[in-house]
Amino acid sequence: MNKILLSTATALMLSLTACSSHAPEKRVHRILTDRIQTLAVAESCTGGTIAARFTALPGASAYFKCGVVAYSLDAKQEILQISCDTIARYGAVSEQVVRQMAEGVRRASNSHYAVATTGIAGPTGGTPEYPVGSVWIAVSSPLRTTTLLIRAGGSRNAVIRKAGTAAIELLEKELQASNKAE
Numbered sequence: 001m002n003k004i005l006l007s008t009a010t011a012l013m014l015s016l017t018a019c020s021s022h023a024p025e026k027r028v029h030r031i032l033t034d035r036i037q038t039l040a041v042a043e044s045c046t047g048g049t050i051a052a053r054f055t056a057l058p059g060a061s062a063y064f065k066c067g068v069v070a071y072s073l074d075a076k077q078e079i080l081q082i083s084c085d086t087i088a089r090y091g092a093v094s095e096q097v098v099r100q101m102a103e104g105v106r107r108a109s110n111s112h113y114a115v116a117t118t119g120i121a122g123p124t125g126g127t128p129e130y131p132v133g134s135v136w137i138a139v140s141s142p143l144r145t146t147t148l149l150i151r152a153g154g155s156r157n158a159v160i161r162k163a164g165t166a167a168i169e170l171l172e173k174e175l176q177a178s179n180k181a182e
Contacts, residue, residue, distance in 0.1 A: 032063040040109035102138035
C-alpha cells in the first residue's frame with residue numbers, strides 16, 4: 001500500500017518544482033493523449049473541480065471518460081458502490097473510502113487511471129482526527145492505488161482548489177512512475 005502524507009507547504013513545493021511551468025492538468029493531458037490512455041474521476045469535496053480542469057482543455061475527449069460527483073453518503077454507496085461497512089467503520093473521509101472511490105470509478109468506466117477525493121472543505125465539519133482542510137486523494141492505475149492525505153489551509157474555495165491541484169499532481173507522479181515501470 002502506497003500512502004503519502006503531505007502538508008500544504010510540501011504540496012506547494014511539488015507544484016513549484018514541477019518540470020514545466022504549465023498547469024499540472026496540461027502536463028497530464030499531454031501524457032494521456034500521447035499514450036492513448038483514459039481517465040475517470042470520482043469527487044466528493046472537490047465537487048467536480050478536477051473534472052472541470054480537464055474538460056476545459058481542448059482535446060480532453062480523447063482521454064477523459066467520466067466524472068462523478070458523489071457528495072452524499074448515499075451517492076458514494078449507490079453510484080460508486082462504496083461498502084456501507086467501510087463507511088461505518090472508517091468514515092466517509094478516510095483512506096479506505098477514497099481508495100474504493102478511485103478503484104470503483106476506474107473499474108466502472110474501464111479507464112486506465114482514476115482520481116478520487118473525499119475530505120472536509122469547511123468552514124465546518126472538522127474533527128480532531130480530520131480538521132477542516134483534510135482531504136484524502138487516491139489515484140488508481142493498472143499497477144496500484146496510491147493515496148495521499150493533505151491538510152490544506154484557507155477558505156473553503158482555497159481548500160477545494162488546493163485539493164484539486166494536489167490530486168492532479170499525484171496523478172502526474174503516478175503517470176511518470178508507470179512510464180518508468182514499462
